[in-house]
Amino acid sequence: MHAITIPEPGGPEALVWAEVSDPVPGEGEVLVEVVASAVNRADVLQRQGFYNPPPGASPYPGLECAGRVLALGPGVTGWAVGDAVCALLAGGGYAEKVAVPAGQLLPVPKGVDLVEAAALPEVTATVWSNVFMVAHLRPGETFLVHGGSSGIGTMAIQLAKAVGARVAVTAGSPEKLARCAELGADILVNYREQDFVEELRENTAGSGADVILDLIGAKYLDRNVSALAVNGRLAIIGLQGGAKGELNLGALLTKRAAVTATSLRGRPLHEKAAIVAAVREHVWPLIEDGVVRPVVDRALPMADAAEAHRVLESSAHIGKVLLVAPSAGA
Template identity: 50%
Template sequence: MATNSKSRRIVQVDEADQSLRLVEEAMPVPKADEVLVRVIGAGINRPDVMQRRGRYPAPPGASPILGLEVSGQIIALGKDVKRWKKGDLVCGLCNGGGYADHAIVPAKQCLPIPNGVTALEAAALPEVLFTVWHNVFQRGKLEAGENFLVHGGSSGIGSAAIPLAKAMGARVYATAGSPAKCAACEDLGALKAVNYNEEDFVSALKEATNGRGIDVILDMVGGDYIQKNLELATLDGRIVNIAYQQGFKSQINFIPVLMKRLTLTASTLRAQNASQKANIAKELEEEVWPLIERGDVRPLIDSVFPFDQVGRAHNRMEGGEHIGKILLHVGD
């Protein structure tokens, strides 16, 4: 189904210096199971920065354009799309291509914008909540009454994981790199946030949990955190890695894995197939959207940049001082 406009603006990466600029290209047409969204907001995520640097190429079949999540208004539908109609406001997980004023989104990866959340704010929801739900609850199997730790608690992922785990009945802990970031984690619902630049988080959290340790750990750091996670995990603990910002390699003593019956797992969201992502979206709408509408889980927005200042948004992400999500305001 065609639209009135014949072109759209997208963000292009200059391979020579990794800078970002807006260019025009032909307006895409949604496939049978896709929708075309006039974008209001787009989320900035660390994988975008890695892709810009040439370290995280788009998987086969995905758009090479940066951007993994958008919010906006549906303006065209593929022939097999039944749930949505033109004019619907949605947020959704893209298979790339979110840094655009019009983006293609698989229809089953779209969700309605929750009541009480603005169309722009909704751009902060898909990537982090798909990631947290899959890794903490589907893979990590976090249950009410358990201890949960998220490293990087003030990040986009962390700022979603803390209130969601708390709302699901867990006792939540976090690590972060400054007093301000630790305070933000505790404001979000963490019982204790440890400044890893000032304290050994293993000792601090063993003390905070009265020696029990942690049942589920969500780690995006890797490196020497891998061994520390093994030490901190409790009996039958689950450790889920979603990134390895300090490195993929580490010398590990596996005795804690054996003696404590630990489960080590990891995943990337982007490489999962359409049915897996559709299943996550379905569970989010059933389990998490009511929590958002009740106010138990809210997007924490660090900053919003105009579309033509996408380079500044990436600088903010790379600087590491942000607390919560960084967004692009693409359109109204």
Template identity: 60%
Template sequence: MKAVVITSPGGPEVLQVQEVENPRIADGEVLIKVAATALNRADTLQRQGKHPPPAGASPYPGLECSGTVEAVGKGVSRWKIGDQVCALLSGGGYAEKVAVPAGQVLPIPEGISLVDAASFPEVACTVWSTVYMMCNLASGETFLVHGGSSGIGTFAIQLAKHRGVRVFVTAGGEEKLAVCKDLGADVCINYKTEDFVARVKEETGGKGVDVILDSIGASYFQRNLESLNMDGRLFLLGFQTGAVTQVNLASIFAKRIKVQGAGLRSRTPENKATIVSEVEKNVWPAIAAGKVKPVIFKSFPFSDAAEAHRLMESSHHIGKILLIP
């Protein structure tokens, strides 16, 4: 099969399409012929040598895909050859075929095309596991998502609005903020020209928001604490501005703030299967009802994987970027 291979750690130019061995499926796994995969920031870190795949995972990038079941291993009862599915992966999406534990496979959401479905597994599992399973965001609460125009952000806005939450976002530029507003964001803050702490305080009568989802890291940490309500929850998804910062612990103490962080890729297959099951039960109906829609900026063929990575690293996109074999 063909796969996009990281020939050595480095810039986008190290991504090359090569002929590689087909994956072998183990007991309890499904072999998917890939229709599309979607880019995630973790892919660019893996390319740079900063985010190696977990032990036993495919060496090729790609944390989600959609496609058709081509084979099933022993013990797999739900899926059969020919099923159209999407899946959460530990790696290997940038290839024509990928083996994945059956518990990480999802049906294509009703009303969504096979290719577009590749945009959902990683963001849906990330947002549901962090914002809802761990931070317990509830109807009537307030929620701030940094990077509202990203793949995570565009999904998180729609799901939170569907669930009766007041949504705040930060994004850089009026075009990105306009998209966030169209998706349902209530308060849209241009981080390039506004102080998000002051705006959050102004919009909440000085209280702050209940939950913050942040992938910016060091430069936002103290300001996030200042933006939270009593019993507020801060969830750290990434560290785009670094992982080391100074913090005044008093605000955590005074407001009973809970700070959490977790990645998805390093979780056990059993843990991922639990999240995937919860996503199918709680998120897929919202997609089928048209309340959460795919936001896809651009699709590239595998041969243009380097160009797709350049686009992601430029942050000029809105929503998801797809790769097609």
């Protein structure tokens, strides 16, 4: 098979479409013929040499995919060869085939194209696990997501609205904010021109956000705490603005607030399986009913992964950037 390899860390040109050995499904795994994968910030970090796959994971980038079941490993039940599936991965999505733990496999939702389904696993698992399983966003609460036009952001807006929350977003252009509004965002903040702390206060009668989903990290830490409501919950899932920040514990105590920081890729298999099961139970019906949908900016041939990385790093996209494998045309 072919896969995107990284012979040496570097810029987008470091991604090389090359012939590699086929994966073999082990105990409890399913072999999937990949039709499409999606680009995530973690893939960029891996390409740069900053985020290696967990032990035992595929060395190739790609944290999600969609495709068809080719073979079942020992001990796998509930799936059949030929099933249309999408999957949460620890790596290996940028390839023609990938071995996936069966607990991280999902059926393609009804009404969703097989290629577009590749846009779903990572964002749904990330948003549901952080916003609902950890931060416990409730109907009527105010939810702020930074990077509202990103893959994570576009899914977070839709899921928060689906449960009856009021949604605030930050984004860097009127066009991106307009797309967020189309998805249901109520409070639109252009972070290049406005202070999200002040905007939240003005639009919530001074109370702030009950839940904040943050991809920025250190750069926003102090302001995120300032933007939290009493009993607010801040969920940090990215470090685009740095890894080390100063936390005002006094402000946190006064607000009886909580700060959590999680990652998905390195979690034990049983934790990932529990998250995937929750996504299938709670999110898949919303997708099949048309309440929530994948937002895809563009789809490029998998061999052109370098260009896809350039698009992601330029932040010119809205939603997900997909990579389409040669099998999509089969």
